[in-house]
Amino acid sequence: MKVALIGTHGVGKTTLCYELAARLKRRDVDVELVREVARHCPLPINRETNEQAQSWILHTQMAWELEAQAHHFLVLCDRSVLDNYCYLLYAEGPQPHWEPLLSRWLATYDLLVKVPLWTRPHWDGVRDTDEAFQRAIDELLDREIARRGLSVLRLEKDQRARWGDVVMEALEPMVAPIPPLFPEEEKLP
Template identity: 60%
Template structure:
């Protein structure tokens, strides 16, 4: 089987985690060996959301990369609940570009086989961690789309009108482009 690293991207509260776990469950049921890189911002000991800063985003980016390296060393399929790009976008919105981190992000983006952009389609629900400010959520989403275009990064962009089929679309894209069929178990 070809190795695969897939990253879900988008602002907070759009369903990346739900899609990531759903895809993992479907692939595991088909006997794929995989790992999930969970959103590291939740473990960040520094300020996140609107109060983020260079130190916090540097911690998040470096921890994300370390988690991805570890997962890829142990599993042929790695599903990332975020990517370095959408993590970095929070810093861009909060304080502007950081040359060193920008270079790191540009280089690391080449390690993803597939990025899947999850758009804003529903009202934010409080989760006790992420911002509930809809304007901030939209600012992150807008900036992420601009960064994708500015960097020429290709991503599978899920359509809001197809929300009930997102998981099917993502699974089909991953399987058709990257995952070889498994032998039947029985």
């Protein structure tokens, strides 16, 4: 199973990702995090990004997801290919040659969780702090979600304290143990 937190930069995806991973681990769910790929990109990112950098990011995102899925029951991604693609759209415009792969890859996520824009970005050594850029990425992401007809769990910005609970409620049917067909047999010595 694969779950991705999506949204523009600086809205709390990473924090929520770690919270969810801890909660899932406490439930004995075999979970692996796919951390934000862009932070490892050797090429320009943020407003200075280009097609080469975003191609590296998209390919690396896919590779890390494949690696995690090969070894773990649940993969929790701090971003998806879709929000990474939005940075490419911002920098270079439409990329028709990416569309078939993106469409196929988006179908591999069992749940997409949209973290809303609720605060301005803060400098962390990597993140771009330009608010107009942050908003532009958020708008592109919303447009791409609508254009592709994606089903997304949208978190509410005024409910931040409950985000973890909301996502866990959505995950519950996916991670809850399947009840035994013959519960009386489980009681036998």
